Amino acid sequence: MGATAEVPTGTARGLGRRPWVLGLLLALLGVGVFFSPILGTVSVSPDTVLRILLHQVSGGALFSDPCAGASVPASGCSGLIEIVWDARLSEVMLAVVVGAGLGISGGTLQGVFRNPLADPFLLGISSGGTLGAAVVVVFRIGVSEQNLLLPLFAFVGAIATGAVILVAARSRFGSVETLLLTGVALSSFLSAVLSLLLLYSPTGSLQVDFWLLGNLGSLDWTQDGIAFGVVLVAGTLLATYGRELNLLQLGPDVAQSLGVDSRKVRVRLLLLASVTTAAAVAFTGIIGFVGLVSPHVVRRIAGNDYRLVLPGAALVGGGFLLTARDLSLVAFPGTLLPIGIFTSFAGAPFFAYLLFRRRGASTMGTP
Amino acid sequence: MTGPTGSALRLRGVTVRFGERTALQDVNLEVPRGQFVALTGPNGSGKTTLLRAALGFLTPDAGSVELFGSEVLRLSVAERARRVAWVPQEENPREDAPLLDYVLYGRYAHLGWLQGETARDREAAVRALRAVGLEERAGDGILSVSGGEKQRAILARALVQEAPLVLLDEPTSHLDIAHQLDLLSRVRELSGERGVTIVAALHDLNLAARFSDRIVVLSRGRRVADGVPADVLSEELLARVWGVVADLRRDPRTGAPYLLPHHLVRPAPSGPGTFLGKGPVHVVGGGGSGAPYLRALSEAGYRVTAGALHLLDSDLETAESLGALTAVEVPFAPIGDEVRERLRTLLEAATAIVVAPFPVGPSNLPNLEEVRRLLGRVPILLVDRPTGEEWDFAGGRARALLAELRRGGARPVAGAAEMLEALAAEPAASASQ
Numbered sequence A: 001m002g003a004t005a006e007v008p009t010g011t012a013r014g015l016g017r018r019p020w021v022l023g024l025l026l027a028l029l030g031v032g033v034f035f036s037p038i039l040g041t042v043s044v045s046p047d048t049v050l051r052i053l054l055h056q057v058s059g060g061a062l063f064s065d066p067c068a069g070a071s072v073p074a075s076g077c078s079g080l081i082e083i084v085w086d087a088r089l090s091e092v093m094l095a096v097v098v099g100a101g102l103g104i105s106g107g108t109l110q111g112v113f114r115n116p117l118a119d120p121f122l123l124g125i126s127s128g129g130t131l132g133a134a135v136v137v138v139f140r141i142g143v144s145e146q147n148l149l150l151p152l153f154a155f156v157g158a159i160a161t162g163a164v165i166l167v168a169a170r171s172r173f174g175s176v177e178t179l180l181l182t183g184v185a186l187s188s189f190l191s192a193v194l195s196l197l198l199l200y201s202p203t204g205s206l207q208v209d210f211w212l213l214g215n216l217g218s219l220d221w222t223q224d225g226i227a228f229g230v231v232l233v234a235g236t237l238l239a240t241y242g243r244e245l246n247l248l249q250l251g252p253d254v255a256q257s258l259g260v261d262s263r264k265v266r267v268r269l270l271l272l273a274s275v276t277t278a279a280a281v282a283f284t285g286i287i288g289f290v291g292l293v294s295p296h297v298v299r300r301i302a303g304n305d306y307r308l309v310l311p312g313a314a315l316v317g318g319g320f321l322l323t324a325r326d327l328s329l330v331a332f333p334g335t336l337l338p339i340g341i342f343t344s345f346a347g348a349p350f351f352a353y354l355l356f357r358r359r360g361a362s363t364m365g366t367p
Numbered sequence B: 001m002t003g004p005t006g007s008a009l010r011l012r013g014v015t016v017r018f019g020e021r022t023a024l025q026d027v028n029l030e031v032p033r034g035q036f037v038a039l040t041g042p043n044g045s046g047k048t049t050l051l052r053a054a055l056g057f058l059t060p061d062a063g064s065v066e067l068f069g070s071e072v073l074r075l076s077v078a079e080r081a082r083r084v085a086w087v088p089q090e091e092n093p094r095e096d097a098p099l100l101d102y103v104l105y106g107r108y109a110h111l112g113w114l115q116g117e118t119a120r121d122r123e124a125a126v127r128a129l130r131a132v133g134l135e136e137r138a139g140d141g142i143l144s145v146s147g148g149e150k151q152r153a154i155l156a157r158a159l160v161q162e163a164p165l166v167l168l169d170e171p172t173s174h175l176d177i178a179h180q181l182d183l184l185s186r187v188r189e190l191s192g193e194r195g196v197t198i199v200a201a202l203h204d205l206n207l208a209a210r211f212s213d214r215i216v217v218l219s220r221g222r223r224v225a226d227g228v229p230a231d232v233l234s235e236e237l238l239a240r241v242w243g244v245v246a247d248l249r250r251d252p253r254t255g256a257p258y259l260l261p262h263h264l265v266r267p268a269p270s271g272p273g274t275f276l277g278k279g280p281v282h283v284v285g286g287g288g289s290g291a292p293y294l295r296a297l298s299e300a301g302y303r304v305t306a307g308a309l310h311l312l313d314s315d316l317e318t319a320e321s322l323g324a325l326t327a328v329e330v331p332f333a334p335i336g337d338e339v340r341e342r343l344r345t346l347l348e349a350a351t352a353i354v355v356a357p358f359p360v361g362p363s364n365l366p367n368l369e370e371v372r373r374l375l376g377r378v379p380i381l382l383v384d385r386p387t388g389e390e391w392d393f394a395g396g397r398a399r400a401l402l403a404e405l406r407r408g409g410a411r412p413v414a415g416a417a418e419m420l421e422a423l424a425a426e427p428a429a430s431a432s433q
Helices: A020-038 A046-057 A077-112 A125-138 A143-170 A176-199 A206-213 A221-239 A242-248 A252-257 A262-281 A290-302 A306-331 A339-360 B047-054 B077-083 B099-110 B119-131 B147-160 B177-194 B205-211 B235-242 B291-299 B314-321 B337-349 B365-373 B397-407 B416-424
Strands: B009-018 B021-031 B036-040 B062-067 B084-087 B165-169 B197-201 B214-219 B222-227 B244-250 B257-264 B278-284 B302-310 B325-329 B352-355 B380-383 B411-413
Touching (some): A020 A046, A020 A077, A020 A306, A046 A077, A077 A125, A077 A221, A077 A290, A125 A176, A125 A206, A125 A262, A143 A176, A143 A221, A143 A262, A176 A206, A221 A262, A221 A306, A242 A306, A252 A262, A290 A306, B009 B047, B021 B222, B036 B047, B036 B205, B047 B062, B047 B165, B047 B197, B077 B084, B077 B099, B084 B147, B119 B147, B165 B177, B177 B197, B205 B214, B205 B257, B214 B235, B222 B235, B235 B244, B235 B257, B235 B337, B244 B337, B278 B291, B278 B337, B278 B365, B291 B302, B291 B314, B291 B416, B302 B314, B302 B337, B302 B365, B325 B337, B337 B365, B352 B365, B380 B397, B380 B416, B411 B416
Parallel strands (some): B036 B197, B036 B214, B165 B197, B278 B302, B278 B352, B302 B325, B352 B380, B380 B411
Antiparallel strands (some): B009 B021, B214 B222, B244 B257
């Protein structure tokens, strides 16, 4: 035997397994997080931003006066620190966390439904979560505990939508098309309810585009922390199911014959993906297509083993949303536009491409 | 195999219903360890349902299924996977994966939570790939290999699963004849070398007879036959369960029985495009007397059967040229029990019987005796015999039988044209089945 375990590596696309790509993605994301606060709605010189960041990260050890040489506003250096650290960096971190949550949810949903077009936005889970969160805002439920109630209601909305999708997927009409159409119908319906709710709310119609198009602004570290905590815990749990998702790709029955409790695992994964999505959208509103695009990018560069796809989709999703934020600020300096506009600009054509490719290729049958 | 005790598989009074339809009806089955069981029966007879019940995929409406002494539904999904492996008829993976990884999926039930595959697991996978002749293809994607290679990879996966029982559901249905033989030979080896118990649903009775120790026949959800291939395979079984008339032969080298399916005696349960023609109509003749009627029937769209005839009889030549199924005896010998049995099968399958004006002697008198058994059950047409010509060489017994047939309702016809008219008037005889 001995050297017989030496086997040729795959040449076909997606067959190779390249775990090191994840390390590269993580490094890139770190660089992105560090440099992204340079961009913002008010002008602060890049070197000042980086000095402030290093000052804060080192606990004040580096650059005892990070604002030296900069045009300091009336509030003094602490005002600048507030802009860079509390406003920009928390915004940057939120972009990464939300993107990561949507990315890993998308990867999970694609695996659970064995469908490359599944995505928390297209399946209506994002809309369900957002609707839940919006209910808290519109009806002014527990104003002082909104940081907790927003995600909680978002969980309820997202999980309820997930349950409907699961029922639709289980019915005897549970083809790929049925699943997507159910999701699109649910998504539209929930968005309509959301719009109606917001238009007639006392807070006024300005909120509508905030919730429907996604927004990263006006958040603080507490909200970041909640989103980060939930996405980290649920996302880590999701990432442990890579092997089960690999086996589910053979079909639920085959997976079960190999030892995966398909029904239990699928329900659990859908629940976790809903929670992750809810945490992502609770403070930001609907941000589309991140969950669709990210897993596909990972498959291309790291291989299609779900043990890599899930963590990879989180990293790519975080990077995707961060890039969207930065591009938005470069293209329209001075304002942070709803972030969902940018993700849809990139995501919708990609969706069309996947749909087209799927039609072109011989269909692999329905699940 | 060490480990759990008891028979590899035991079904006790298993009944499974899907809504109105009963897929399995009170099925009892015990498969001892190490046996290769071929499970067979027509489409919809319950083969797949039985396998799915054995895998714990469905809950029977009544009865229980045990794997090595434990009720399958009480075992955890992982424990089931350690006891029984499955080779499905068709598998459509959604993601490409190298064959080696695909085979390694079989190790899942043996690995702990988050535990990666060890070098031992990978070696086992490579060994399994070698056992199915795919070692060189280990790095190729499952979506890029041929159907036969995919089936072999799935078999390799079942090997590394190390389950003492392997269930195969029509594993050869998408394979050509060479790959069918190849796959089943490998399964046979597996069963022999490793003492693995095999239950394989197989459409092909000849493959089943050739490779299995035991054939279990299901029909409409019931176990209707069970035993060693030589005992189970019979023309009678084929006619009864599949509605197919077939010749049973024996492989001169191995002595194994094999069947030459011929035609249908009743329509297949479903499926469009099965044009069967009318009949079959059985012609009793001999010495060239049956040939005109066989030809006329065949031209009119009837399927025909003939016999019993002696070898070298010109009627036999005609019948065979028309693709008719026949009962044949060696020349000059009286019709023996075996040929008589076959004649009976053909007569019972027929929608009408035509008795040609053949000379009757002691050796072929059983033809008329067998026809008499069917009086009142199918239309019998007696072709008029020319006057003044002696034809009863059986000492009057032939005349007596013919008279008895006439009294019992058999209808005389003057010739081929009148025979066809008479058949057309019999809806049961001429119905396109």
